[in-house]
Amino acid sequence: MNIPFSPPDITEAEIEQVVEVLRSGWITTGPKTKEFEKRLAAYMGTNKVACLSSSTAAMELTLRLLGVGPGDEVILPAYTYTATCSVICHVGATPVMLDIQNDCPEMDYDKLEAAITKKTKVIMPVDLAGILCDYNKLYEILEKHRGKFSPNNDIQRKFDRIVVLADSAHGFGAVRDGKISGQWADFTCFSFHAVKNLTTAEGGAVTWKSIPGVEDTDTYKRFMDLSLHGQTKDAFNKTRAGAWEYDIISPAYKCNMTDIQAGIGLAQLKRYPQMLERRQEIIKAYDAAFEKNNVELLSHKGLNHCSSGHLYLMRVNGMSEEERNQLIVKLADAGVAANVHYKPLPMMTAYKKLGFHIADYPNALEFYKNEVTLPLYSKLTDEQVSFIIAEVRNALKEFGK
Numbered sequence: 001m002n003i004p005f006s007p008p009d010i011t012e013a014e015i016e017q018v019v020e021v022l023r024s025g026w027i028t029t030g031p032k033t034k035e036f037e038k039r040l041a042a043y044m045g046t047n048k049v050a051c052l053s054s055s056t057a058a059m060e061l062t063l064r065l066l067g068v069g070p071g072d073e074v075i076l077p078a079y080t081y082t083a084t085c086s087v088i089c090h091v092g093a094t095p096v097m098l099d100i101q102n103d104c105p106e107m108d109y110d111k112l113e114a115a116i117t118k119k120t121k122v123i124m125p126v127d128l129a130g131i132l133c134d135y136n137k138l139y140e141i142l143e144k145h146r147g148k149f150s151p152n153n154d155i156q157r158k159f160d161r162i163v164v165l166a167d168s169a170h171g172f173g174a175v176r177d178g179k180i181s182g183q184w185a186d187f188t189c190f191s192f193h194a195v196k197n198l199t200t201a202e203g204g205a206v207t208w209k210s211i212p213g214v215e216d217t218d219t220y221k222r223f224m225d226l227s228l229h230g231q232t233k234d235a236f237n238k239t240r241a242g243a244w245e246y247d248i249i250s251p252a253y254k255c256n257m258t259d260i261q262a263g264i265g266l267a268q269l270k271r272y273p274q275m276l277e278r279r280q281e282i283i284k285a286y287d288a289a290f291e292k293n294n295v296e297l298l299s300h301k302g303l304n305h306c307s308s309g310h311l312y313l314m315r316v317n318g319m320s321e322e323e324r325n326q327l328i329v330k331l332a333d334a335g336v337a338a339n340v341h342y343k344p345l346p347m348m349t350a351y352k353k354l355g356f357h358i359a360d361y362p363n364a365l366e367f368y369k370n371e372v373t374l375p376l377y378s379k380l381t382d383e384q385v386s387f388i389i390a391e392v393r394n395a396l397k398e399f400g401k
């Protein structure tokens with residue numbers, strides 16, 4: 001057998017939707033995208049969703065909407081993908097990277113308290129593997145430090161505290177304490193990239209909790225302006241007979257979602273509950289199979305939470321970085337594609353150049369060293385799952401684990 005790491009789960013339903021869009025005569029942002037936004041909002045129980053070209057675009061536009069820029073600080077964990085940090089750099093703000101907790105990929109909340117300054121405008125928690133962060137704890141800390149917040153524009157004054165922008169690229173559909181991702185943070189950004197749980201090939205979305213004193217439709221309009229050249233009419237409305245005239249209200253950006261993408265998304269969203277269920281079934285099989293191995297696993301399901309089952313992270317106790325790399329090669333030779341999530345950002349050239357040192361992030365380094373991510377996706381068959389389990393247990397045995 002040859003098991004890829006994360007192929008997309010595409011059926012005839014997605015193909016039909018795309019063909020329908022192609023035949024319709026309208027292929028970029030239009031009715032399908034608007035319908036996808038409405039259905040996403042209904043799924044999450046939020047008022048509005050803005051679909052964009054990626055989660056990276058969604059996070060960057062949120063920072064721009066909040067007027068975050070040079071002189072401002074944005075706090076994030078070191079254990080994430082580069083996009084969480086690069087968007088902070090794009091807007092000219094200063095990334096403040098925190099170490100994670102001991103044996104838990106969430107940011108260290110004690111360190112968070114110490115990192116909050118008068119310049120802190122936004123905190124970006126990451127729902128790694130699709131497991132929601134402790135947002136109750138996060139908001140408690142932000143309330144405690146409300147006095148330090150110094151807003152420098154209207155929207156920041158409306159919040160009157162640090163804003164929570166969740167990188168929930170992995171977390172679509174994840175639940176904690178009865179609340180689904182999208183309902184926790186002030187703004188939540190999702191990725192529909194090809195390897196994510198729900199895909200539109202490339203794509204992303206942002207949803208938000210209503211901001212006191214701001215209409216949700218105005219916030220939505222701001223996202224549309226920012227993502228479509230600051231043009232007062234989108235192409236769909238502009239091409240209607242007699243409706244040619246428009247204004248440009250700011251030299252903005254271009255990162256809208258197309259109706260072709262939205263078509264794929266609509267078909268995926270319909271199938272999503274079953275896709276999530278399948279992911280949890282596989283996690284259950286993995287958890288049971290590796291129970292007696294010398295490994296640490298994350299909790300994807302418990303009394304108060306259920307993850308989106310995006311990634312299956314396994315940490316092999318006592319394993320060195322080199323042995324972990326050998327383990328991945330052994331699995332590859334056996335036909336199982338494994339991965340690592342993540343090499344901490346301070347180990348990457350770009351962030352070393354910005355002055356980050358991995359020595360300042362001991363927990364992130366420890367978490368990374370012995371971590372291996374196994375294939376986990378809705379298309380895996382029971383037979384493939386058994387094969388992966390057998391090969392992983394075989395490989396672990398060779399290392400005495």
Ligand SMILES: *Cc1c(COP(=O)(O)O)cnc(C)c1O
Pocket residue numbers: 053054055056057080081083084126167169170190191192193203204
């Ligand atoms: C995939 C991913 C992103 C980026 O998503 P795009 O839609 O490709 O921009 C951001 N953060 C995390 C944690 C991711 O895994």
